[in-house]
Amino acid sequence: MTVWNEFRHERNNPQVTSVYPEGIHEALRSGLSAYGFTIGTATLDEPQHGLTEEVLNSTDVLIWWGHQAHDEVDDAIVQRVQDRVLNGMGLIVLHSGHYSKIFKRLMGTSCALKWREADEKERLWVVKPTHPIAAGLPEYFELEQEEMYGEFFDIPDPDELVLVSWFEGGEVFRSGVTYSRGLGKIFYFRPGHETYPTYYREPVVRVIANAVNWAADERGVAPFYGNAQPLEKISRKVNE
Template sequence: MMGNRTPRVTIWNEYRHERAKPEVAKVYPEGIHQALRSGLTPYGFDIRTATLDEPEHGLTENVLNDTDVLLWWGHGAHDEVDDRIVDRVRERVLQGMGLIVLHSAHYSKIFKKLMGTSCALKWREADEKERLWIVKPAHPIAAGLPEYFELEQEEMYGEFFDIPDPEELVMVSWFEGGEVFRSGCTYTRGQGKIFYFRPGHETYPTYYREPVVRIIANAIHWSAAERGAAPQFGNAKPLEAIRGQG
């Protein structure tokens, strides 16, 4: 899929909280999508952004066809995402586009559709320390990270998290209240690679933290990596033609 080309990244964000809530605007004055863009730009990606209130949510066929990896942050307006756009994104994932699902986007239409489960969980909104343990240190998404790092303020997500068993579990979170959570999970759907990454509540400056940005950058490279042979479907050659090739 990639060869030596720079990964083309689209960062999608509802961009509602930042415009409606002063406490969120104070942390992300230009939106979560722009904070992520600023943090990821030094990694050399070709980045564009898209938001919910743009025509077609900013995810036209041309945009998606020009995207190697899509980042998705959503929270309060999951139901407003047009089902046609969800189907369009799903088709691109199956064709090989990477998808990185951030924080409360666990409940987005696209993630639930790709997982086939409710993707429900426990949560508690509080100024609470989160410690993220790297449990698969050899994974490319964990490159350059210590064995754990801490976020002094985050929202708690707790098990049970109603997702399919991850193909790879890269990191696990512990919270001050004692809960644990599968916070870095990978999946494959069709030709597309998916990474769910837990941190990122809108009232905390999580997306300015270097380890968090590093994980997302690593996940972009991982999910944009070269694919194997494209599968072939449909009617196969007649047996006589195959025998004639021998």
């Protein structure tokens, strides 16, 4: 997998630096390495944002964390990522990545929501315990400090709703949703505000690891698009 991160907050906000001194991408790489993945990282300020054709062509699943610099992501790179997703690469979008160019393009909606930045408890309920992303999770788990995201969340109806969040202020949120686009699988996962140590929490890392395995599952044969042969010719080839 490749973990993509803006890597801006960690360099210009001392509070974030104290939580993620080497960057959110390195915290995720460290936590996910326990699951046996081969993991690379890429950041916004690298050439081509670190997402060269070579990198993407060797990536089964791309994890995306962005926040303050969505508009700085080059449209050509967004198109490159979209093409890879449509051709089978998995995509896991975290927290404020809901407003990234790539997620909005794949969803076709504003992906807007309400939010409140406060030290607030979040309880994440597993609402589809049979889903592979929920494997090994308890009925719910809690994060003592997180940023609130609330409905309405302007996304298409998800293929599957795996996790729902409740916050102390009373709001609820669809915090774990899946989609398919072309041959690619997409998972959006809500937690991960940069000032809280969320990505060190075992249940959070477990969800992301499960999502990587789910998104990287083998696909069926790539479909053929174009001028189709008459059925009798296809049948003759099969019989031969």
